Amino acid sequence: MGTQPQTFDEATLREAIESANLPTLLMVMFQLTGDRRWIAEPYRPKRAKGMSDNDTGGFAPEIQDEVRAAAYDILQEWRGGRPVAVPLPDDEMLVELIATCVGEEVPSEFGPMFAEDMRASLEGDRPHPHVEDGAVLSVIIVGAGISGLAAAVELNAAGIRATIFEKNPDVGGTWWENRYPGCGVDTPSHVYSLSYQPRRWSTYYGKRDEVLDYVRDVARKTGVVDQVQFETAVESAVWDEGTQRWTVTTRTAEGVVSEHVANVVITAVGQLNRPAVPAIPGAETFTGRQFHSAEWPEGFDVAGLRVGVVGSGASAMQIVPAVADRVSSLTVFQRSPQWIAPSFNYSSPVPEPVHWLMDNVPNYRLWYRLRLSWLINDRLYPSLEIDPAWPHPERSINAHNDGHRRALTRYIQEELAGRDDLLEKSLPTYPPFGKRMLIDNGWYAALRKEGVELVTDGVASIDETGLTTTAGQHVELDVIVYATGFEAKKMLYPMDIRGRDGVSIRERWGDEDAKAYLGLTVPDFPNLMVMYGPNLNLGHGGSYMFAGECQARYIAQMCALLTERHVASFEVRRDVHDDYNQRVDAQHARMIWSHRGMDTWYRNSAGRIVTNSPWRVVDYWNMTRTVNPDDFVLAPAAEGELVEAGS
Incomplete structure (x- = not known):
C-alpha cells in the first residue's frame, strides 16, 4: 500500500485535501491508522445520488472540516514514517469498507472480486498461468482493439506470444474508427481503464482522442504493439481436423493474400464494428x-x-x-x-489537486476506482429484474x-x-x-x-x-x-470461419442468433475463442475493460491447458454449451430486455436476447475465474506436435 512515503509540502497537501472525495479519503485514513472511528458514525458517508461523485459524503460542513483536518495530520504522520496499519484488508473487511464508502449494503460475495483488484494494484499484477515453453504454441488474435490487446497482454504474461492482425493502420478498434464530434465514453474514465494501466485522465469522462491515446499507451508500454501486423484483414479461418490447426487467410491493404497456421485463433473484433445503415428509398x-x-x-x-x-x-x-x-x-x-x-x-476536467492525490496518497486512486466500480456495475442490477407481481x-x-x-x-x-x-x-x-x-x-x-x-x-x-x-x-x-448503430447481432461478420467438417459459423449462428459458452467458445469450432461474443454486452452498466480482462484471463488459462495436458485441441462439450445457453435464456426471461413491448438491438427477430449479458459482473467474474477442464473435450495431437509460434 504505497509504503514509501512521498515528499510534499504543507500547502500542496492542504489544497489536495480540499479537493478530495471524502468517502475515498476516509478509506485511506482507516487503512493508514487502523482506527475504526473513521468508518463509524458520524463519519459514515451517505448513499450517493445517482452517478454523483458524492465528494462531500453528504456530511455537514463541520464534519467535512473534521475529516479534512484529521486527514492532514494522518498523512503527515505517514510521511514521517508511520507504518500502514491495514495494508491489505481481508475479504470480509473489504466488503465492510466498500459498503461504508458507498453508503449502502454490498453483498459479501463481492469481497473476493474487489480483493483481487486491490491485490493487483498493490502488487502491480495478478496471478497468471505459466507456460514453460510458450513458443510451442501458435496463437493468432484478430483485432487490436481493447479485447485484442487485453488478450495479448495476458498471453504474454503466461509466456505465449501471439500474432495480431489488425485491419486498420493503428490500434484502438472502435476508438480509432469513430471520430465524430463529441465522441467519448459514457463510463467514468477511471473505470474505463485496464486494472494494470492507470492514467492521469484529463476529464472525468474521456473523449475519443484521449481514449485512443490511452489504448496506444497500453499497446506501447506492454510491448504488444510490436506483435501487430497493421492494415491486414482476416478474411477466413478454417479448421483442419487432420492437423488440428487453423489456417487463417489474410489480405493486406495492398491486396497481398497470405495464409498462416495456428493452434489457437482468438477473434477480438467486438460487436460494434460494422455500421448498420438503413435502406431508405432515394x-x-x-x-x-x-x-x-x-x-x-x-x-x-x-x-x-x-x-x-x-x-x-x-x-x-x-x-x-x-x-x-x-x-x-x-x-x-x-x-x-x-x-x-x-x-x-x-465534461469537467480533473483538477490538478485530484491528480496529486491519486499520484501521491496511498491507495487513493484504488479506492476511488473501487467505489466507482460499485456505483456503475451491479448496484443497478435489482432494477432490471422483472417482478411478476408488480402491478404497473x-x-x-x-x-x-x-x-x-x-x-x-x-x-x-x-x-x-x-x-x-x-x-x-x-x-x-x-x-x-x-x-x-x-x-x-x-x-x-x-x-x-x-x-x-x-x-x-x-x-x-x-x-x-x-x-x-x-x-x-x-x-x-x-x-x-x-447514427443508426451497428450490425451487433451479426457477429464475426464478414469473416468466413469454418470449423469441424467445414461447418460455417454463419450456418451455425445465422445472422442474428449467436450462442457461445460463456460468450467465448462454440462446439464444432475447436481452439476458437470469441471475445466480446454473444451475451457479453454489459446492458446494466459497467466497464467493458473489466469484462475484457476476465475473458483474457480465461483464454490464457485455456492456452496453458493445451500445453500442460499435452493435447492439441479443446472443444466445449455440447451439453455444457447448451445448458449454459438455456440458463442465459431463462435468466433473460426475467430481465427487463425481455419485457413486453421492448424493441432494442439486443433482441433478434424471434425475441431472443443475443447481445446482452444476463449476469451480474460478479457472476461473470466467478464463471471465468478458473477454467474447468471437464467442460471441454481435450483431444490428443493427431499428427506431430503443437505448431511453433511463427510457423
Whole structure:
C-alpha cells in the first residue's frame, strides 16, 4: 500500500485535501491508522445520488472540516514514517469498507472480486498461468482493439506470444474508427481503464482522442504493439481436423493474400464494428454528404451547414450537443425517446489537486476506482429484474425500477420546462434501462436551441435535396448523418470461419442468433475463442475493460491447458454449451430486455436476447475465474506436435 512515503509540502497537501472525495479519503485514513472511528458514525458517508461523485459524503460542513483536518495530520504522520496499519484488508473487511464508502449494503460475495483488484494494484499484477515453453504454441488474435490487446497482454504474461492482425493502420478498434464530434465514453474514465494501466485522465469522462491515446499507451508500454501486423484483414479461418490447426487467410491493404497456421485463433473484433445503415428509398440521389457516424470523414466540419441526424441513441447524444452551435440548422430524426440520466461531471476536467492525490496518497486512486466500480456495475442490477407481481408493468418492472422512472421523469421535466412540445416527444413510455441508459451531456439544452428541431415521424425517403418524413414533411439538408448503430447481432461478420467438417459459423449462428459458452467458445469450432461474443454486452452498466480482462484471463488459462495436458485441441462439450445457453435464456426471461413491448438491438427477430449479458459482473467474474477442464473435450495431437509460434 504505497509504503514509501512521498515528499510534499504543507500547502500542496492542504489544497489536495480540499479537493478530495471524502468517502475515498476516509478509506485511506482507516487503512493508514487502523482506527475504526473513521468508518463509524458520524463519519459514515451517505448513499450517493445517482452517478454523483458524492465528494462531500453528504456530511455537514463541520464534519467535512473534521475529516479534512484529521486527514492532514494522518498523512503527515505517514510521511514521517508511520507504518500502514491495514495494508491489505481481508475479504470480509473489504466488503465492510466498500459498503461504508458507498453508503449502502454490498453483498459479501463481492469481497473476493474487489480483493483481487486491490491485490493487483498493490502488487502491480495478478496471478497468471505459466507456460514453460510458450513458443510451442501458435496463437493468432484478430483485432487490436481493447479485447485484442487485453488478450495479448495476458498471453504474454503466461509466456505465449501471439500474432495480431489488425485491419486498420493503428490500434484502438472502435476508438480509432469513430471520430465524430463529441465522441467519448459514457463510463467514468477511471473505470474505463485496464486494472494494470492507470492514467492521469484529463476529464472525468474521456473523449475519443484521449481514449485512443490511452489504448496506444497500453499497446506501447506492454510491448504488444510490436506483435501487430497493421492494415491486414482476416478474411477466413478454417479448421483442419487432420492437423488440428487453423489456417487463417489474410489480405493486406495492398491486396497481398497470405495464409498462416495456428493452434489457437482468438477473434477480438467486438460487436460494434460494422455500421448498420438503413435502406431508405432515394438515398443514392442525395447530392450532399451522407455517412454513418462511425465513418465520419476525417477533418470534415459541419459549420454553417444544414445537418440531419437520423437516430437519437448514444452516438447522436454525443454528436448533437457538439455541433448544435456551429451548424446552420440541425434536425434530429428520432425513432423513440431515450431515458437519460443527469450528468454531474461529464465534461469537467480533473483538477490538478485530484491528480496529486491519486499520484501521491496511498491507495487513493484504488479506492476511488473501487467505489466507482460499485456505483456503475451491479448496484443497478435489482432494477432490471422483472417482478411478476408488480402491478404497473406498463411503466416499470419493479419497485426499484419505478423509483428510477420517477426520478428520471422529474429530471426530464426540469430540463424541458416551458417546452411542452419537446417534453411530449422526449418522455419514454417504456421502463428505464429497457434500452441503454444514456448520460445527459447537454442533449436537452441542445434540443432547446434555436435552429434545432426534433422530429418523431419516421423517415420515408430521401431525394436530391433532403429527407421526407412519413408525415410528408420535407427537410432540406446539406449533410445526413446516420447514427443508426451497428450490425451487433451479426457477429464475426464478414469473416468466413469454418470449423469441424467445414461447418460455417454463419450456418451455425445465422445472422442474428449467436450462442457461445460463456460468450467465448462454440462446439464444432475447436481452439476458437470469441471475445466480446454473444451475451457479453454489459446492458446494466459497467466497464467493458473489466469484462475484457476476465475473458483474457480465461483464454490464457485455456492456452496453458493445451500445453500442460499435452493435447492439441479443446472443444466445449455440447451439453455444457447448451445448458449454459438455456440458463442465459431463462435468466433473460426475467430481465427487463425481455419485457413486453421492448424493441432494442439486443433482441433478434424471434425475441431472443443475443447481445446482452444476463449476469451480474460478479457472476461473470466467478464463471471465468478458473477454467474447468471437464467442460471441454481435450483431444490428443493427431499428427506431430503443437505448431511453433511463427510457423
